[in-house]
Amino acid sequence: MYLVIFDIDGTLTNTYKIDENCFLRALALEFGIFGINTNWAGYKHTTDSGITQQIFIEKLGRVPSDEELVRFKRCFVSLLQEAFIDNQNLFSEIPGSGNLLSELQLDPDWCVAIATGGWSESAKVKLQKANLQIAEIPFASADDAISREDIVNTAILKAKNVYQVETFDRVVFVGDGIWDVKTSANLNIAFIGIGNLELINVGATQIIKDFTNLEVFQAILKTAKIPRFSMNTILHITQRQQWEAAKLIGSYRADSLDNEGFIHCSRLTQIVKVANRFFKHQKDLVLLFIDSEKVQAEIREEEAEIGELFPHIYGELNIDAVYQVIDFGAGEDGFFELPQEVVDLE
Structure with missing residues (x-):
């Protein structure tokens, strides 16, 4: 029962x-x-x-x-x-x-x-x-x-x-x-x-x-x-293949860590517009739910191009800080919505 x-x-x-x-x-x-x-x-x-x-x-x-x-x-x-x-x-x-x-x-x-x-x-x-x-x-x-x-x-x-x-x-x-x-x-x-x-x-x-x-x-x-x-949960979008590889070695690095010095993250209210701006039409993605209190690297709140503050992780992400991973692909029109398995607020 x-x-x-x-x-x-x-x-x-x-x-x-x-x-x-x-x-x-x-x-x-x-x-x-x-x-x-x-x-x-x-x-x-x-x-x-x-x-x-x-x-x-x-x-x-x-x-x-x-x-x-x-x-x-x-x-x-x-x-x-x-x-x-x-x-x-x-x-x-x-x-x-x-x-x-x-x-x-x-x-x-x-x-x-x-x-x-x-x-x-x-x-x-x-x-x-x-x-x-x-x-x-x-x-x-x-x-x-x-x-x-x-x-x-x-x-x-x-x-x-x-x-x-x-x-x-x-x-x-x-x-x-x-x-x-x-x-x-x-x-x-x-x-x-x-x-x-x-x-x-x-x-x-x-x-x-x-x-x-x-x-x-x-x-x-x-x-x-x-x-x-x-x-203080923060979110990050990545390729499924990158995440699977990270699990094997115990830590995750985004390409931006090498190019910009940090891993881009977002709040709930920001994640859809970030996805639609940078990941349009992409399918094989996952959304990482990160407990920021468990992240070993430094996290800074910094202003992005659109004038909002975003959390940035300055270092590799230890995978034990990720407590949930869900599929996060674009819809038929190429745009993103919050996945139904996470929210159903339509």
Whole structure:
């Protein structure tokens, strides 16, 4: 049996912004706390329980009491309910998520669970308002643990009990945040990103826009890979033959290393235009996903002809820094697009 675990905000429901807004308002109304850092990825634990605890320590010099947490949750849920009355469109499903959950629950090979960094009551309000039915699905939340890893592990344990499975042959986590990629990497489980191309920059290799194409998602479920989390993934295009030769000797050198002194690399947002400018009509290419933190040579951010900064590797590339390699050939018209196996955001 296989298990797929879903995050909620930004993954199953389009509620990320209203969730953030009501969370901040509840802090202000209940405790007079303002000026919150909303770079959630910068918190030690990107969960409602973890963020609340860190904010209390930073702003008030102590952890919240159980009574304060009850007050906060009550206010938070009340604000979500009021927001729904004012604008129901703020609580929509990610396209196709309702149908996907229904189909997966009928699939004899796949079990389904939910692991959210939100609190249970607020999370279930958002799911209900988005008309997503989860009554039979194992559910773990920030009420169960403070860290994402522990929440996902709780979801796996609950799924084993519900589905009466001793161990799952494959576990896939589906999420939309940097913290979701990191959690999957830490737990050594496969990952699929939803709607956020920037996840490529931190190690995700498979991302889809939404769940409207059920066949595409089901196919990716079977091939999704464990991410190698890095806050600074860079990409490089090369001939397949060059890469195969590099694997035999343990290091890779591009022709530009001899001609210009460095290996050209790109960010996700740059790779297609680089390919279309320098590799048009070429077919037998591969795209290297490089963990820049593992690169032994110096990396410099330097301005190119088009006025953008690009990462340049000043030396040979040690192949153990390359954590993913995919085919990357031009289309019928000679131009490039991001490969479907990496992203499906068309």
